[in-house]
Amino acid sequence: MTHATARAATVEFDQVTKSYDARAAKAGTPGAVNDLSLAVPAGKICVLVGPSGCGKTTSLKMVNRLIEPTSGRIVLDGVDAATRDLTELRRGIGYVIQQTGLFPHQTIEDNVATVPRLLGWPKARQRERAEELLAVVGLEPAQYARRYPAQLSGGERQRVGVARALAADPPVMLMDEPFGAVDPIVREHLQNEFLRIQEQLAKTILFVTHDIDEAIKMGDLVAVMQDGGRLAQYGPPAEILAAPASDFVARFVGADRGLKRLSLTRVADIALSPAVTARVGTDAADARRRTLVDPFPYLLLLDADDRPLGWIDQDHIPGEGLLEARHVDSRSPLLDRRTTLKDALSMLLDDLVQAGVVVDRRGALLGLLTIEQVMAFMRDTAVEGAERSIEQGTGAHR
Ligand SMILES: Nc1ncnc2c1ncn2[C@@H]1O[C@H](COP(=O)(O)OP(=O)(O)OP(=O)(O)O)[C@@H](O)[C@H]1O
Ligand SMILES: [Mg+2]
Structure with missing residues (x-):
């Protein structure tokens, strides 16, 4: 050879x-x-x-x-x-x-x-x-x-x-x-x-x-x-x-191994939560009704291709007419499926928002990632880890 x-x-x-x-x-x-x-x-x-x-x-x-x-x-x-x-x-x-x-x-x-x-x-x-x-x-x-x-x-x-x-x-x-x-x-x-x-x-x-x-x-x-x-x-x-x-x-x-674990997990690995959404050019009153019955008091406005434009506070949704891009009050960080939970958490904390907006490769909405979801993930995996080390008899606190 x-x-x-x-x-x-x-x-x-x-x-x-x-x-x-x-x-x-x-x-x-x-x-x-x-x-x-x-x-x-x-x-x-x-x-x-x-x-x-x-x-x-x-x-x-x-x-x-x-x-x-x-x-x-x-x-x-x-x-x-x-x-x-x-x-x-x-x-x-x-x-x-x-x-x-x-x-x-x-x-x-x-x-x-x-x-x-x-x-x-x-x-x-x-x-x-x-x-x-x-x-x-x-x-x-x-x-x-x-x-x-x-x-x-x-x-x-x-x-x-x-x-x-x-x-x-x-x-x-x-x-x-x-x-x-x-x-x-x-x-x-x-x-x-x-x-x-x-x-x-x-x-x-x-x-x-x-x-x-x-x-x-x-x-x-x-x-x-x-x-x-x-x-x-x-x-x-x-x-x-x-x-x-x-x-x-x-x-x-x-x-800080809990935090380190977040750097091994990507947004794609956890279940996202749904958002109340509406497209531009659709009926504002209907969107307002749907937002009022949801515990999260914001509407996520999307463009015609389902790409997020930003949030509208439920109190600012017009009572009539059509939704327009200018109604948007605020934006939150856009996350993609490959973002690590560590980076996602850091973005959420930096921007002081409750939810990150997760989009696919084309920029279309996939769902929301909240700080609570990240915390829940950490809690669950910490419990799993502890159970596993007990099973193996290798707990760090024997
Ligand atoms: N040529 C040598 N003769 C004698 N002892 C050696 C020799 N090379 C390394 N050692 C010893 O063997 C041990 C392991 O050395 P080694 O270089 O493999 O460590 P290392 O994990 O790579 O350390 P570092 O992170 O500092 O590079 C050390 O105690 C070192 O002093
Ligand atoms: Mg060496």
Whole structure:
């Protein structure tokens, strides 16, 4: 085979232990990673998260055998990594290291094209690929391709590191704090951009961070690690937030885990409430009658295509004639189905309105989201989480 295939692979840690100090290990002193077992399904992002020194980088480096385990196996697509040819193994694994590790005497473009060059791609294709990937990570190729790493900021260098790891289209990616050196706004942008390309690439990704918010956002699965590379909990982010397996996990995810859970739920996931509505050009008296019998004292005025124009206070609805756009008193934030409950709540609180108006892609009304509904959602899932942790005997308050 001449180049890496884009197909994703499964990655499995099977009772992996790493002691840097062989003598200490013999004496029974725990090493950097202890008896780590976890399986990452093909095409998923698994985030390793935990405090500094807990063994995240060590765990990653055992996958591409920059570090060999003291015991246990790492299995890629059913094959023990230890039995694979090292060069061939590494070609199938993109690696973004914690401190970028670009080649200082090569241009950015040549850095990004490192693996394609090793694989013997034609020059033109190497350049094309490098430019495409620089654009993906938000570095304008015309501006950056010919520069050297020293002429970039730390955050820009990190983005080049991500582009370089993607260049050969490897089935597995190891990313060690890939967005650690960028400011929160660029970080958010890179996270979103990365999730967007992952939707198409569907690579198997091991992603290291010590930031629980980043873990929750990026991970299909989150592995919370504690000192000595011990797995404290492994599961989808929603499960870890709803039912932390130990006091350590509960403390690590933070007291605001209820709020964090809101960032995992989208408006589409909860049932919306209906609004009293009327279209422009329809009978005002009839709309007024319908609004008066509803507990919510506002009418939502829609245009001919059911797009919300705004609210009319029931006392301001004309007693006769037709409804017009100029009758609107106020507007509330428009939410779409992909808005997270956290963002929705924040918009509702900012605007001091009781209801957000949820619209579909064309802008037509779907229903209302009220602060009470968000609260009810939090209450219900908190109860579910508590019940689950009681069932599992893992309640945070034992
Ligand atoms: N080459 C080495 N020789 C000896 N000990 C090491 C070596 N590399 C790491 N360690 C130790 O192993 C433990 C785990 O280190 P590792 O780099 O895997 O942690 P980490 O979770 O990536 O931390 P951070 O979040 O700070 O990057 C630490 O106690 C560290 O001091
Ligand atoms: Mg590290």
